Amino acid sequence: MDIQQKRDFLMSLPLMEQGQQWLMERLGTLSVKEQHQLSAAILRTGKLEELADKTGWELQTAILHMDPEVAVDAVNCLLSLDGYEVCFPAGSYAQLGRFYLQHEGHLPERAMYYADLESLGRRYEDQHPGLFIGDCYVEYPEHPSAPRYTGQGIIPEDDEWSVKVKLSSPAVPEGVWLRLPDHSLVNDGKPDEVEIALHELRVNSLEDCVLMDARCCIPQLGDLMEQFADAQELINAGNDLGYALEEQGQGMPHFTERFAIALEFENCRDLRLALDIIQNLHCYEWVLRDDLKDFGRRKLLEAGVSENLLDSDCINLEGYGANLLEEAGYVLTSDESAYIARNNREFLYEWSNPEEVGMTLQ
Template sequence: MDKIEGKTFGQPANDIEKQWLLDRLKTLSVREAYQLAAMMLTTGRLREVSGKEGDELLLAVLKLDRKETAESINRLLSLSDYEVLCPAGSYEQLGKYYLRYEAELPEAAIPYADLEQIGFRYEEQHPGVFIGDCFVVLPSRAPKQIYDGTNLDKVWEMDWSLRLRLATPAVPKGVWLCLPDHAATEADGRLGEIALALRELKAASIQECDLLEVRCSIPGLSILPDDYEDLEDLIRDGNDLGFLLEEQGQGMPDFMERFTAALEYEGCHRLKEALDIAENLNCYDLMQADGIELYGKEELTKLGVFQDSTLQDCIDAAGFGEALLEQRGYRLNAAETTYIRRNDREFQHLRTQPKQGWDMTMK
């Protein structure tokens, strides 16, 4: 009993909110558990649902009223504001962490430093709390209210790409790992998402783990068991997707709308194909659906239609614009917010081979 009953469509928003909250709490990574513990200790928020599993968690979520549920969603969306430093479970360890990873003091000089005093000073400059053998730096600002009570379907979570539930013989139920893991790109000993998960699983490497479950932040993308023979390859692609989401196409306007529209246009449901599409978004032309009437008027003006006073206000500009876009190869996405088409730029396949039936421009 871990699913809130109700139809997929047309159910009250409150049920949708609580299902989102339930799913997120069930899939917290080891690192996010430290972040949540720090939030709970310093703000008192989410105490009602923290540390619970199964039916107990479900009942706790169901007891939340509408305001509490919305606030809990915003709190969980702000977990990335809490910075987890590990290993740093004491002032001495915190001082060593600072010298090694932030001040980048030569290793030979560390034994001569007053590590405890440095740890005290670091805490004064970066207020936080010790959780286990980690130090969690608290946010300097109040959390953003991303969710306003009505826009849950439009809330894009840019701080993660994949959630993997990994298991070992020592921990058969498994733990969750959230990608991207920035520490994975640094070979300096910091414990990030992967290292924290491996420690919890009592494993020395990813090769010792079994993949039990995968969640993706992009609707429509799925990971099948046959997609990846090597778990490290899946983690690598998950990291790449996460970094792409964070960079937002290096500042490309309307990146997420363009990306999701392109995925739908290509009928893409696989991660490697999605990564190729994300790297080739310049191969797609977009037009906002709410601008269709203006587009139609502009095209009619080019044809000189409005020079004839008899035709004023007698032409359906929106209908003309829509027909013209379809003629020019545009398709309206399922949400009816965007028209999209492939242009003639060459599509660079970096991870996949062109599928039969894809446009000839995809080479």
């Protein structure tokens, strides 16, 4: 199907254009793990069983050809994938029993020979209902999430990822996607996105893979394929970004806004630099445009101006605050939402080289 045929096809579908674009992007970059989760979600609904064994463009075509009501069900399945836990490798009751002992039962390896793995797998299924999908066991959510999309308005953003990577191998030249961050490093080694993808690719390590494509959750960071030639390095970077986004600066107020403003301030177009910025947000001072009046008032109080005069509405406190900030070297963001400047704290570089990326040094 050529580009024009695809465009004509999309325009004929039941969902609105925004929904069509959302579905095409989401389905086109499903990771192997997500495909297993989606199959489980589809089979659980009892409405979309004909989709359970489809992948790739075949899956996209099938969903997008559905009646609007059914297509909305598909969207909600995609929005609920995080609730489906994946046990891997666990394609049988015996494997599920071994998975339980390794990652939750903490049974020593030599004791495995004395365990009834199949019985343990069935016991695990009783306690964690789900179903076997390929070489995985997918657990149903304990409490199914309420539908997040009704078919009207904007589809909720898919923002629980940092980088998506497409890898291929000699056995699977068309490639598969994986979605970062991979949580195996922070989840006691429990296999996650990378190991599931490697299994699908029939290889043992990322060194055996070819990097085919990459997407970042922050579009302005540019073409990751130009920045990274090595799959392992890109995946490490994607994991670090994902972990940092999840930690939210360990509870830093307005973390997301601070990070976005710092990226703009540094004119950041590189993932490596973004990783350093997100770890050094304490090196930036910022004042929200909405807080300018309070900022100007506070500075005048510090200068000895009486509260009576400040309460008289005869002084443009917002204008005075903006003037102070600009004089101190603060820069107004492009959306005019905040003023930002670098402070004198040491900026630590782990990923990027300041001479190469042209950091704003103050």
